[in-house]
Amino acid sequence: MENKNNIVKLPAFKDVEGPVLMLNMLKFKDRKYYFETYLPAFRKVTETLGIQDVKLRLACNVAANIVAPENEVWDAILLVEYPSAQAFKTIAESDAYRDMADQHRLTATADLRLYMTTPFAL
Known part of the structure; x- marks a missing residue:
């Protein structure tokens, strides 16, 4: 996956079974546009493709960088x-x-990072 806001190539997700959680780290050009235009368009895509059960589990502002480079601001x-x-x-x-x-x-976005995560037993 290319880092400059464009999805170019997606890796082969070997041995990934069951639900996945995608961690989206976002830097906005236009926050309101993202939530009022992009997310509804994304929902329309999932409907068009017949993919159900895509759920927004968490949406939060980044309040502070605690353990991160100073210039890495989301x-x-x-x-x-x-x-x-x-x-x-x-x-x-x-x-x-x-x-x-x-x-x-x-x-809507100036930059983003996207990480696929899967649960593991503790």
């Missing part, structure tokens, strides 16, 4: 649950995403 963190890694990949690589949502993401 505006918000979102945690989004997908039913599977394949569901995420299907959405991200789809023409529907490119046509209906991606331009809104690019308009």
